[in-house]
Amino acid sequence: MKSAVVQLPGLNRDRDMIAALTKISGKAPVTVWQTETEIPDVDLIVIPGGFSYGDYLRCGAIAARMPVMQAIKAKAEQGVRVLGVCNGFQILVEAGLLPGALMRNASLKFVCREVKLEVVNADTAFTRAYAKGQVIRSPVAHHDGNYFADAETLKAIEGNGHVVFRYAEGTNPNGSVNDIAGVLNAKGNVLGMMPHPENLIESAHGGADGRGLFASALDVIAA
């Protein structure tokens, strides 16, 4: 499968994401700059983490209004898979591609550590390599990962299996409501998550728990 990585000023996890996608799919992703209005024919578009536009106004707010986001919306409507990690997740909620909002961590502190994630829904394009209820390790590094949604939205995403990952075993690092760490859109092809699976894909990282996510999204589960 072919993939693309979106690049915006201030994103800094793009190289890690490119490395992960290249290692797992065997093909380097194409890179797409923020001003581009068309995205090449790919099966997976990834918005990596970082601090687009210096987190000015609100995290992801300015990036979400860049031309490339219109192109991503169009692709998402066609069913192309879209993954947003960390700042990428913030950008997707600001762009309205995912429900809810990401607010300042309840502790008010930047958190950079490992957490445990429960795979709440293993029946998605992004989590097929995992088992429902499986607990995986993942690094997090963010200041604004406190997921919020109003009661009605929360009921809908919980009821429809759109909460894909939850912080497990008391590791919620940011105060997210219902320990939510990753959310899927209604169509099932857009996933946003605060943790960084791309930073735990090989033994050099000290584990490969994040590999299954990319193996699922890139259809290389047997690999």
Next chain:
Amino acid sequence: MIKARVTVTLKNGVLDPQGKAIEGALGALGFDGIGQVRQGKVFDLHLETADKVKAEADLKAMCEKLLANTVIENYSISLA
């Protein structure tokens, strides 16, 4: 030219950890009886028009499209 001020505040029911921290700090300074502190944002804009109706319509669109995240925030507009 029209001068405008947009105020963006968190909706009721949305947790405001920064407001809570400020509330605690004010208490620590000896200010008693603070029921609640909520932090918001203020934007001062200069609009190159004399048309107040258009200015208000434009400001509302700016709030909806960028200045506020209406999932978690309310906004109010005042013209000088």
